[in-house]
Structures are given as C-alpha cells and as structure tokens.
Amino acid sequence: MRLIALVDMDYFYVACEELRHPEIKNRPAVVGSDPKQGEGRGVVMTANYAARKFGIRSGMPIYLAYRAKKDAVYLPADFDYYEKVSKDVMALVKAHADKFEQVSIDEAFIDISKRAKSYDEALELAKGLQKEIREKMGLPCSIGVSVNKLVAKMASDDAKPNGIKLVKEDEAKDFLSKKPVGDLYGVGRKMRKVLEDFGYNTIGDLAKANPVVLVERFKSYGAELHNYANGMDDSDVQENWEVKSISRERTLESDTSDRHEITKSIAAMSKEVGEELKKQGFAYKVVTIKLRYSDFEESMRSRSLTHRSVDADEIAEVAIRLFDKYAETGEELRKVGVRVSNLVKFSGQKRITEYA
DNA sequence: TCTGGGGTCCTAGGACCC
DNA sequence: TCTGGGGTCCTAGGACCC
Numbered sequence: 001m002r003l004i005a006l007v008d009m010d011y012f013y014v015a016c017e018e019l020r021h022p023e024i025k026n027r028p029a030v031v032g033s034d035p036k037q038g039e040g041r042g043v044v045m046t047a048n049y050a051a052r053k054f055g056i057r058s059g060m061p062i063y064l065a066y067r068a069k070k071d072a073v074y075l076p077a078d079f080d081y082y083e084k085v086s087k088d089v090m091a092l093v094k095a096h097a098d099k100f101e102q103v104s105i106d107e108a109f110i111d112i113s114k115r116a117k118s119y120d121e122a123l124e125l126a127k128g129l130q131k132e133i134r135e136k137m138g139l140p141c142s143i144g145v146s147v148n149k150l151v152a153k154m155a156s157d158d159a160k161p162n163g164i165k166l167v168k169e170d171e172a173k174d175f176l177s178k179k180p181v182g183d184l185y186g187v188g189r190k191m192r193k194v195l196e197d198f199g200y201n202t203i204g205d206l207a208k209a210n211p212v213v214l215v216e217r218f219k220s221y222g223a224e225l226h227n228y229a230n231g232m233d234d235s236d237v238q239e240n241w242e243v244k245s246i247s248r249e250r251t252l253e254s255d256t257s258d259r260h261e262i263t264k265s266i267a268a269m270s271k272e273v274g275e276e277l278k279k280q281g282f283a284y285k286v287v288t289i290k291l292r293y294s295d296f297e298e299s300m301r302s303r304s305l306t307h308r309s310v311d312a313d314e315i316a317e318v319a320i321r322l323f324d325k326y327a328e329t330g331e332e333l334r335k336v337g338v339r340v341s342n343l344v345k346f347s348g349q350k351r352i353t354e355y356a
Numbered sequence: 357t358c359t360g361g362g363g364t365c366c367t368a369g370g371a372c373c374c
Numbered sequence: 375t376c377t378g379g380g381g382t383c384c385t386a387g388g389a390c391c392c
Contacts, residue, residue, distance in 0.1 A: 012392095033360065043360050045392095058392085061359055077361090104363085104392050188390045221366080221389095249361060286384090296359075304384060335360085 001169070003113045003122045003145065004237060006152040007093050007129065010140040010161045012106035013046040016085045017075050019138055028054060028072035035066035035074050041251060045077055049161060079105075089137055096129050099237040109149055111237040119145075119168055126164045146172065150233035153185055172231030177204030184228055186221075203229050242345075243280065247288075248272045249337025255294045257332045259324075266323060267316045269338045274312025283308035283346035287318040290337035291327060301326045310346055 009015065013031040018024055028051035033042020040062045047056040047065070054069040065072070086105045094100040097110035116122040126143040133141050140162040144155030147169045154176060159165035167175045176184070182192035184203050198217075200206045206214075206229035214222030227233060248269035256262065266289065277284060288302035301322045305314075319338050327333075 041359085045360075059359080061357065064357070079362090107392075186390070190389060219367085244364070245362095247362065251360065288385095298387085300386060302385060337361085339363095 001113070002111065002147050003116050003119075004147065004149055004152045005110050005112055005122070005126055005129075006144045006149070006156045007108050007110065007133075008142050008144070008156045008160070009089065009106035010142055011046050011048045012086075012139075013077060013082055014048040014051075014075075015139050016082050017078075018048070019085070020081075024073045026050060028056070028069050029075065030056060030062075030065055030072055031075050031077050032065070033062045034076065035062045038063045038066045038070075040066070085137070085139075089133060089139065089141075092132055092136060093129065096125060097237075099239050101237045101239060101241060109152065109237045119166055123164065123166050126166075130162075130164060148231075148233040149235055149237065150185060150228050151175070151231050154179075154183075157183070173204075173207065176229065176231055177202060177207060179203050181206055181229075184225070186225060186228060191218075242343075243282075244343060245339055245341035246273050246276050246280070246282070246284075246343070247290075247337060247339035249290060249335060251292075251335045252333065255332040255334050257330050262327075262333060262336055263320050263323065265336055266319050266338055269336070270316035270319050271312060273338055273340055274315050277310070277340060277343075278312065281346055282343040283310045284315075284340035285309070285342035285344075286340065287315055287322070288339040288341065289319050289322045290335075290339065291323075291333055292335035292337075294332045294334050296334070299326075304342070308344055308346070315340060 014029050017029065017031060029048045030044055030051050031046045032044040033040050042062045044056060044058050044060045044062055044065050046058055051069065051072050056065045056068055056072070082105060090102055090108060093108050093110060097112060098114040099111035100108060102108045112122060112125055116125050122145050126145050130141055130143055133139055142156050142159040142161060143164045144152040144159055145164070146152040146155050146167040151167050151172045155165040155167045179202060181187055181195050181200050181203055184206070187195065195206060200209055206225065209226065211223060211226045214226050218225065250265060250269060252265065285308050286302055286304050288300055290298065290300045292298045303318050303322055315338065
C-alpha cells in the first residue's frame with residue numbers, strides 16, 4: 001500500500017508576514033494589491049482567518065475587501081521573502097519523505113510508504129511534522145494523508161486550518177461522494193458548469209456516471225475525472241521536476257494604448273525574466289508576449305528563435321518586435337506579460353549555439 | 357463579483373520532412 | 375498531377391491550480 005501526504009501551509013503569505021510583524025497577529029490582515037482607499041484594481045492574494053471573518057477571500061477584488069474591512073492590515077506581496085521562508089519549510093518536509101514533490105510555494109506531496117507501514121504510523125509522522133513546522137518555523141499547516149495524491153490533496157482541504165486528516169483506502173469514495181463536483185481537483189468553473197448541466201452535482205454523481213459518456217464528452221480527461229471521482233489516482237510523487245517557463249506580467253496603472261509606456265513596461269519585465277533565467281541557469285528558445293485588453297480579451301504571440309539564448313537583452317528585443325507587429329494600434333491595454341519557454345539547463349561554459 | 361501574477365498541461369491546425 | 379501516412383515543430387488558445 002502506498003501512503004502519501006500533502007503538506008499545505010495555511011494562509012501562507014500572511015503567516016509569513018505575521019512572523020516578522022508579530023503585532024499583526026490576531027488582526028485581520030491581507031496580502032495583495034494596494035487597496036488605494038477602495039480604488040485599487042488588484043485582488044486579495046491571501047487573507048488570514050481574522051480577515052476571513054469579514055468575508056475576505058483570496059481572489060476577491062481588493063476594493064471589495066477594503067469595503068468589507070477598511071482598517072484591516074493591507075500588505076504588498078514580498079515574494080523573495082516568502083520564497084526564503086518556503087525553502088526552510090520545504091527542507092523540514094523533505095527530511096520526512098521517501099519521495100518529495102513541491103507543487104507550489106506552500107505545498108508539497110511526500111511519499112512516506114517506506115517509513116510508515118500503517119495508517120497509524122503515517123498519522124504519527126504527520127503529527128510530528130506539523131509540530132516541527134510549528135515549533136521551528138512558527139507556521140501553521142494542514143496535512144492530508146491517504147493512499148494517493150488526489151485523496152491526500154482533498155483530505156488536506158478538509159483539514160484546514162491547522163489540522164490533519166487521514167482518509168483510508170476504503171473510506172475514500174465515501175469521503176468524496178457528498179462534496180460538490182466543483183470541489184474535485186481538476187474541476188474549475190467551466191468544467192463544473194458543464195458537469196452540472198449533465199446532472200452531475202456531487203462527486204458521487206460523477207463517480208457513478210458512465211465513463212464512456214465522460215470520455216465522449218471530455219476525451220481522455222473524462223476518464224481521469226471518473227477515476228478521481230472514485231478516489232483513484234496512480235500518479236507518482238514526482239521528484240525531479242524542472243521549471244518549463246519563466247514569466248512576468250503586470251497590470252498597468254491605468255488602461256493605455258501609449259506605445260512608449262507599454263514598451264517600457266515590456267522592457268522592464270524582460271529584464272526581470274532575464275535575471276530570473278540567469279539565476280536559475282536556463283537558456284530559452286521561445287519568447288511570448290501576452291496582452292490583455294480593456295475588455296479582458298486576451299491574446300498571446302510567440303516567436304521561436306533559431307537558437308537557444310541566454311541573452312537577456314534579446315528577450316526585450318523579440319518581445320517588443322512581437323508587440324509592434326501584432327498589437328492593434330489604438331487598442332487600450334490593461335495588462336502586458338512576457339514569458340520565455342522551451343528552457344534548457346545552461347552551464348555557462350559551452351557556447352549557446354551548441355544548444356540550438 | 358468586473359476580476360493579479362505565477363505557473364502547468366492539453367488540443368489542434370499547419371508547415372515541413374521523409 | 376494527384377496522392378498517403380507518420381513524426382515533429384511552431385503557434386494560439388483554453389482550462390485549471392495556487
């Protein structure tokens with residue numbers, strides 16, 4: 001039997017801020033865009049539980065959060081800092097794993113099948129790890145434990161905040177069945193709507209659905225969803241994961257069609273992408289720009305180079321050329337983004353053309 | 357609800373080569 | 375001049391997750 005755990009940090013960004021600003025503990029606090037007295041255009045990234053009491057949730061427009069609680073503590077995101085804290089946390093988690101897979105800045109799967117031989121041992125391991133993270137880092141987390149990644153993930157959602165939930169193999173179907181279909185990992189807004197139109201309102205409905213019908217409608221993803229709904233997932237905890245793209249995007253202060261302002265922004269983001277690329281030691285091949293217009297329509301344009309490049313200046317050159325070629329003149333833009341992809345580890349010794 | 361920024365994976369058509 | 379099939383790369387877009 002496999003035993004898998006998902007360790008998920010609770011309200012991570014705000015929890016990090018509480019570490020260095022203990023005075024905001026117990027106060028409603030939000031990490032996200034500047035609310036600008038209710039005029040801000042961004043969203044809430046994370047809210048602590050004191051803020052959630054006022055209905056504040058991640059993803060919510062920041063001005064709505066501000067409307068709900070003007071005197072909450074509003075802090076800008078400091079990803080470099082969260083990244084550092086995350087590294088320390090993940091090192092603790094990894095020390096308890098046979099296999100370790102970090103899935104985001106604040107979440108990681110661990111395979112513990114070798115070191116835990118029973119549900120009880122797995123539970124003990126989870127408790128110990130949670131305690132260690134609390135004592136050494138001062139941070140709360142929730143842990144889901146089960147026989148595969150999907151159910152471990154769903155269990156951790158149930159355990160929040162600051163909890164541990166074990167779902168045994170023979171409990172998995174029951175555990176999932178009454179939850180709304182939209183709670184299933186892999187079912188987002190669009191998919192939920194389609195599934196509900198089919199009459200599948202709970203995960204249990206989906207579990208009982210005819211897989212042939214699901215495959216007809218959703219191709220191979222239909223089969224996967226059917227397995228998920230039945231608590232089945234044989235995917236491995238993936239140890240050697242490498243980043244596939246690096247990007248920056250920014251919502252402009254206000255919508256604009258001013259070429260100078262837009263290309264300035266593209267150049268600045270290209271520089272950041274170039275620095276990140278260098279830090280991580282990659283050469284890139286594809287440059288993509290993403291444009292979001294005032295009406296939220298989005299388009300992407302990309303260009304493959306004939307060679308791999310480590311040249312940061314080239315990112316901006318290609319990106320601006322793409323913009324000049326494809327942007328509809330006069331269209332007001334809300335957001336622009338720059339991305340490099342098709343990455344290859346680059347030692348810095350060999351000539352880049354050898355990677356073409 | 358008038359909606360950020362960082363990612364991943366999948367699909368699909370067309371180009372191009374054999 | 376008309377005709378396949380397979381493989382891979384390029385490009386654009388969509389859905390999803392945190």
